[in-house]
Structures are given as C-alpha cells and as structure tokens.
Amino acid sequence: MSQDPALLGLVEAARAVAQGKLTAQALTEACLARVEAWQPRLNAFIRLEAEAAIKAAKAADRARKRGVKGGPLAGVPLAHKDMYYRAGRETSCGSAIRRHWKATETATALQRLDAAGALDLGRLNMAEFAFGPTGHNYHYGHARNPWNTDRITGGSSSGSAAAVAARLVFGALGSDTGGSIRQPAHFCGLVGMKPTWGRVSRAACMPLSYSLDTVGPLTRRVEDSALLLNLLAGADPRDPTASMAPVEDYLRAARSGAVRGLKLAVPRRYFWDKLNKPSAALLEQALGVFAKFGVRIIEMTPPDMDAITAAANVIVSAEAAALHGNWLRTRPNLYSDQVRARLENGLALSAIDYIDAQRWRSDAITGFLKAMNGADAVFAPVGDRPAPTIEETDVAGRPEAGKTIAALTRLTRPINYLGLPAMTVPAGFVRGGLPVGFQLIGRPFGEALLYRLAGAFEMKVPAHERVPV
C-alpha cells in the first residue's frame, strides 16, 4: 500500500486488515508516527498508551494468522475522550479533581468496541468535566485545531475531534450534552453523530447531565460513523435509560444513496439569524446538492428556540450542580474558574424550576416535530461561523464567559433538550481553509434516515479527501 495507511477511512482500514493487505501492527505504527508528529502541535492526547496498543495489535495479527475471525474493527486503532471508564485505568475527565482516579468498571461503549476488536491508543483531551464548548483546558493544556492551530477545536470532545481530523486515529468517542460532538465536528471538518437520547448506553461514562447526555462517535466519513453506531447502539442492562428500540442497519443506510423523495425542512428563522456569509453560502450549496438528488426542500418556522435553550440550561445546571455538590463543598479550588462558576449556577435553582423543565419537555418536542411540517429531517447550521481563535474565546471565568458559551452552543443545545438525533456533516471549507459543517436533525430514533442523507451528500461532496498538513 503506497499511501500512508493512517489516511484510510475506518471501514477501509478494517477491511485491509481483515483481507491481510495490512497488519494491525503496521496500521498502529502508522497512527503512532502521526501522533508523534502532531501531538506537540495539537495536544490531542492526555495520555498515550502506545506500548499496550502495539502489543494488542501484534496479538490481533497472530490471531488472524491462526485463522481466528476478527470482529468488524479488528486491529483498527481508536482513542476516546478521557471520560469513558476502563477498569483499573486512570480516567481524568479532563479535571484536576480526578487526575489520578482509577475506574473500577469499564464503560459499555468501550466494551462493545473492544468486543469488535478495536485497539485503544490512549486517552483524549476534553473540556474539564465535559463542561465547556471551546476546547480550552487549564489543567492539561488547550487542544488545538489541526486545520489552524491558532483556532479552537470546539468542545467538549476537543481531543477526539483533533485526533480524528489529524488522522491520528480512525475514530473516537465523544459525548454530547449541549453540542459537544456536533460542534467540534463542525470546527474540525468531521462527521459527528449525537444519537437520540437513550440510543447508546451511558453506563460507566462520566455523567454531566443525566437527562441530556448522549454518547456518539466522531469520524472522518459517514460510513465509519454508521459502523461505529451499529456497534454502540442498543439496550444495556447496566443503563436503564438505554432504549429497547430495535437498532437499524446504519451502515446499509449510509451506503444506500436512496434519498429521492425525502423532505428536508430548513428553519431559517433563528438558525440563520447570526450565520456569517461564507458559511451561509456553503450551506446553500449543500442544500442545492440535496435538491439535485431529488430531496424536497421546505421551509419551517421553528418554535421558540430561546425558551427551549432556557429549559435546557435549567436542567444541565441543576443536574450538574447536584453531581458536583460534594466537590463544590470540599474542593472548589480544584475547578477552573469557568467550570466552577457554571456549576455554581445550578445551586440557585429551585426544585420546582427543575421539575417544570422536565415537565415541559414533551410539549417542546411535540411543538418542534409539528413545526417540521411532515419533513423527514431538518437541515441547519451547527455554528454561526467556522472555528474562532483560541485567544478570542479564552474567557475563563470572566463575566463575558456566559455570552461566549451561549453563542457557541445556541444552535446545538436546544436539540439535546428535545432528545432528537442530530449529526454534523462536513459541507466543505471556507477561505482560510477552515471547515464548515451542517447538522441534520431527525425524528426520535431516526438515525438511519440521517445516515442515508449524509451518505448521499458525502458521495457528491467528499470533504474527507482534504487532509490537514
């Protein structure tokens, strides 16, 4: 294989290993060579576990030689946000408080990827306790965007986005409570899937807000994301909130290309209000691609998204404050200023506010689905603009922090409150080489349909072919 194997897609790499065209060891070494070159510039990893990964790769190769059939990810190097527990291993959650904390159990999501034969290169950087949308981390250093290292990766799945975009690994787990998968995917030119709340088990993952947290993958290609979700989704006795709804074949959906006759709703009101011109132009082109496929584009008037955001903020603030109450009492100085201030917000809310925010949820989702006007999915921007600089968003605990955070999550946070599936799809690049994505928002458990649309779009606009240098 003449090309750098690390530049392959995840599905391609898995196929090459399965067919014996590449060894797992060669694949892992190719990724590690890129980690060595890029890590000083990106700070994507909190901890690299190179030796263990090489050892596991050699074992996978030996097993293959013996004729043992590997799983669908046999020998493929991945790495994950440092909030997925692995028994006996340190899991920092991006925090000083849990710097040397060792997990006693392994996350179901990791167990499912392990069972499929995936290798784990190490622990990826993230916002402290997944409570920050920029990628700044004052304990482990800020993650940087591979397309321009002066720019933010977005957060909270900052290291996941940086590592996958720079081709250090073939895919990574992120988590999304207010946009933490979709927004870094938008800033780093990736496919980011935030599934329906309950679609993927959250067992043994660090919680931030039970009612809003979702687990999902970041990848470079749509089919890679679909394969990972196929493996991750489904009921789990360890997580009573994991849905029993049947898991569809997402990989098949991503490859089907069958989108003619589908209906996409475009909520220009609110979602387009602050969108910058270059991003808007790219999104119009993307809509044009769908229209050429025979997808019907209709306008929709979304419900009051500010109210939905307010309700989402009540829930995340109250739940996060409850989770962190003990540490806020005993070790408040170990939090960075911004995270501490945001956690403290929740202390000011009443039980009635919280319960009412939960009671309003079904009305809000009914209103949003009704506004979709019979459409199969919604097409919307993920952010108002491409990745801003690290400097301009370095607001720490200053008074303007709230505004900065709100601006970065205004198009993603409401969808978490609604519990709907939504995925970021790369639309292309604007001047300066920065990527821009759009989000497809589906009906509950409508992930397969999102993959159909995203897969068809990617066939026409293969943004993943561009590699950061």
Next chain:
Amino acid sequence: MKHKSKVVALQPASPAKAAVALPPPLVAAMFGEAGVALRAGRPETISATLGPAVTRFRALARKLPFEREPGLFPVPVAELLKNRKKKKARA
C-alpha cells in the same frame, strides 16, 4: 439570505424582573443551604446572568397543564406504537 428573527429575546423587559426571579440574597441563602463557599460578587452575577433565563422559563412553566408529567417522548412513542399496530394490521 438573512432572515430577521421574530423570536422573543431571552432578556426580560427590565433587569428588575431578573432580580425578582433570583434575588442575590436568595442566591446567597441557597449557597449557604448547600454548604458551598460563597465568593464575593457571585450572587449578583448569578442573579444577572441566570435570572433572565429563569424568568423567561418560569413564565412558560406557568402555562403547563396541571396533569403534565415529566417525560421526553410520550408523543413519538405513541406514534411509533400506532404505526406498528398499523403495520401489523396490514400484514
């Protein structure tokens, strides 16, 4: 093409309303109740930043019907069950 939003802004008409939702003394008292150390200026900041959103949300919550229970997908789940029944009937 840019479209102007007709969505009502999150901020209340007057800052006084925010103070009504979360007056600084109440915020300070809730910190005390939780046993969390209170830094200077925090009650005022929280009142000013979170207050408007809470005011907005409380106005909305007042319209919730008495019987409404917490939940995420009661309507879509009902739809799903209905569709399944239809499919079964067709088969």
